[in-house]
Amino acid sequence: MKIKAIKTYICHAYRTNWVFVKVLTDEDGLYGVGEATLEYKEHAVAAACMELERTLIHQDPHQVEHLWHLIYRDAYWRGGPVLMSALSAIEMALWDIKGKDLGVPVYQLLGGKVRDAIRCYANGWFAGARTPEAFAEKAEKAVKQGFSALKWDPFGASYLHIGTKALHDALECVEAVYDATKGKADLIIEAHGRFDVPTAVRIGNELTRFGILWYEEPIPPQNLEGLAEVKRRVQVPVSAGERLYNRWEFRSLFELRAADVIQPDVSHAGGLSEVKKIAAFAEAYHLPVCPHNPSGPVANAATLQLAACVPNFYLLETMSNDIPWRRDVSTERITFNRHGEMEIPDLPGLGIDLVEEQILAHPYEARDLRHYRGTLTDIRPPEAGAYF
Missing domain, CATH: 3.20.20.120 (Enolase-like C-terminal domain)
Structure with missing residues (x-):
């Protein structure tokens, strides 16, 4: 099994925008999902995820530890929120692939x-x-x-x-x-x-x-x-x-x-x-x-x-x-x-999958940090409700 592509999605979520990732493999229907949501730097982190595609293409997704170190080592400018959020999402997706392939939860x-x-x-x-x-x-x-x-x-x-x-x-x-x-x-x-x-x-x-x-x-x-x-x-x-x-x-x-x-x-x-x-x-x-x-x-x-x-x-x-x-x-x-x-x-x-058409129905909207504007409680729209 080899990695064949990476896809990213940005979904408006009112206070911010969620950034999701899919790592696709060459096995029919087998892919993993991850999340790289980085408030107010959503486009930057989505681009960082896509830049990792050329490092990961044709690699074995089961080799999670090896690929983590490969990404971290070859970044040269290591650490920081953008690289590490992109790496986090990719790593999540690799574990998701591994768990699905073996038929077990990641835990x-x-x-x-x-x-x-x-x-x-x-x-x-x-x-x-x-x-x-x-x-x-x-x-x-x-x-x-x-x-x-x-x-x-x-x-x-x-x-x-x-x-x-x-x-x-x-x-x-x-x-x-x-x-x-x-x-x-x-x-x-x-x-x-x-x-x-x-x-x-x-x-x-x-x-x-x-x-x-x-x-x-x-x-x-x-x-x-x-x-x-x-x-x-x-x-x-x-x-x-x-x-x-x-x-x-x-x-x-x-x-x-x-x-x-x-x-x-x-x-x-x-x-x-x-x-x-x-x-x-x-x-x-x-x-x-x-x-x-x-x-x-x-x-x-x-x-x-x-x-x-x-x-x-x-x-x-x-x-x-x-x-x-x-x-x-x-x-x-x-x-x-x-x-x-x-x-x-x-x-x-x-234990989760993305619904692409629904994500696309809620495209990116720019949001600013609320913390120093006195609007911290404007965290949800009036129609918000429990999701569980």
């Missing part, structure tokens, strides 16, 4: 199951909220959906510093959600790499009284030494890793003791095998892994395969709602059980 190829379902925390539950009361009301609805942990960024348009009123408003929002969900859900506070060190420390200390599960990416992701400093000076757990792109970058995170919770993204950090290696590294430090997972259906399917076979996988990030056409553009069928867990499918490969 079986990565060591077998340690669990049948994984507890989820909700992102996106706050769509459209503007006031503490609205956040509290939406939080109660998310808990009724079955979620036992909720994540959001309450910091408006702040960057590096935060004013007295903005901090008061953020803490008022956190307090409203805390009061509405007390004893029923853990809270996770996202900062999107916003703050400088003293501001991050000040906010972290203010959050102590809410008993949050973790404080996510409090400072810009390039400064791991600064992150370690924040972690030393606050009492709440600190998480990071969605903007680290391979095991070598995570090595520095571990050596600096810079985070309590590790968050690689299977679409950016090198794919399934690379995230499994990062998770094994975290396990040696007795740290939980909670992959960043706010993207599309193929990334979610791949992350579920890791949830099946990674012992220190703690929580799965899940969007509580999504665009109506999420159900149309793939064969994703999610089971969210009464325990607030997503069940892990047993279908061959990643």
